[in-house]
Amino acid sequence: MKLQVSSSPHIGTKLTTQKIMGHVCIALLFPTIAGTVMFGIYSFVVVLVAAASAVLAEFLYNKITRQPLTVNDLSALVTGMILGLNLPPTAPLFVPIVGSFFAIMIVKMLFGGIGRNFANPAATARLFLVLSWTGFMTNYAAPVDYSQGFWKAFVSGFTKEYVTSATPLTALKGASGAVPESINLLDMFLGRIGGSIGEVCAVAIILGFIYLMIFKIIDWKLPVVYIAASAVAALVFYKNGWLFILPTLLSGGLLFAAVYMLTDYSTSPNTTIGRIIFAAGAGFLTVLFRRYSGMVGGVSFAIVLMNLTVPLLDRIIPKPFGYVKPKKEAARG
Numbered sequence: 001m002k003l004q005v006s007s008s009p010h011i012g013t014k015l016t017t018q019k020i021m022g023h024v025c026i027a028l029l030f031p032t033i034a035g036t037v038m039f040g041i042y043s044f045v046v047v048l049v050a051a052a053s054a055v056l057a058e059f060l061y062n063k064i065t066r067q068p069l070t071v072n073d074l075s076a077l078v079t080g081m082i083l084g085l086n087l088p089p090t091a092p093l094f095v096p097i098v099g100s101f102f103a104i105m106i107v108k109m110l111f112g113g114i115g116r117n118f119a120n121p122a123a124t125a126r127l128f129l130v131l132s133w134t135g136f137m138t139n140y141a142a143p144v145d146y147s148q149g150f151w152k153a154f155v156s157g158f159t160k161e162y163v164t165s166a167t168p169l170t171a172l173k174g175a176s177g178a179v180p181e182s183i184n185l186l187d188m189f190l191g192r193i194g195g196s197i198g199e200v201c202a203v204a205i206i207l208g209f210i211y212l213m214i215f216k217i218i219d220w221k222l223p224v225v226y227i228a229a230s231a232v233a234a235l236v237f238y239k240n241g242w243l244f245i246l247p248t249l250l251s252g253g254l255l256f257a258a259v260y261m262l263t264d265y266s267t268s269p270n271t272t273i274g275r276i277i278f279a280a281g282a283g284f285l286t287v288l289f290r291r292y293s294g295m296v297g298g299v300s301f302a303i304v305l306m307n308l309t310v311p312l313l314d315r316i317i318p319k320p321f322g323y324v325k326p327k328k329e330a331a332r333g
Contacts, residue, residue, distance in 0.1 A: 042157020085198025229283025
């Protein structure tokens with residue numbers, strides 16, 4: 001009998017990168033549909049342009065550098081969709097185009113492509129856009145009013161007839177001791193608030209999370225620890241912090257980031273202890289930035305900062321099963 005000896009890993013899986021990214025794309029349809037319903041068809045076009053631009057950017061990079069085409073793995077499509085859903089529903093179309101090209105060409109491909117990027121491409125691109133076009137990136141619209149006529153409301157983004165709106169995070173920024181009356185938890189849960197396209201509807205995000213868990217695409221520890229750490233941080237940083245837990249979790253894209261951004265395979269640790277530290281650190285930093293920094297949000301900053309710690313966290317390797325620490329030899333006299 002002939003034995004074949006090979007190096008690890010020895011456990012295979014039918015899940016390819018393309019299949020994994022395909023499942024993520026399907027899960028992203030939940031917040032995409034919810035955002036389109038809340039803000040009209042223009043918001044869908046923003047997401048579509050971001051996704052198409054990301055795929056085009058990777059295609060052009062492959063052609064320019066004469067590398068094999070990698071767009072078929074769908075990772076660029078996922079990056080573009082996540083970035084688009086992180087944009088305000090009023091963003092000019094050049095914003096998702098520039099952001100997607102930055103995410104793919106600079107953050108992803110220049111560092112070697114999928115699996116080699118140092119930080120989450122969508123989160124990093126969003127930071128770049130916030131620093132470059134702060135006005136566009138902080139101009140949020142209120143959900144459209146269908147009582148004025150369905151078609152008029154649905155195309156309001158194209159006709160510039162939308163109503164600008166402050167986000168719940170803006171109200172929370174200066175709150176102390178009591179949650180502002182303008183914050184309605186039911187509206188935050190259903191998506192009837194101002195914000196980025198994909199962040200407003202908690203129901204849609206939860207449905208996406210359930211879908212990804214059913215198909216075992218993401219590790220539940222990352223989003224759960226991140227959300228738990230954010231809740232604890234709210235207790236610590238706010239007076240009467242227990243009142244601020246739900247408003248903190250339901251605002252500012254925290255749930256969206258927990259499900260779709262923090263769980264990125266390439267920029268999260270490989271070990272269990274590393275993942276717990278990574279997610280807890282991101283949750284703590286998110287609320288810290290919201291409470292004490294000049295920025296209203298903080299999710300993308302927290303994720304990118306924790307992405308930079310991943311190489312260090314991957315060095316925290318548990319002891320192998322059955323390992324016994326050798327005894328020290330007695331000193332010779």
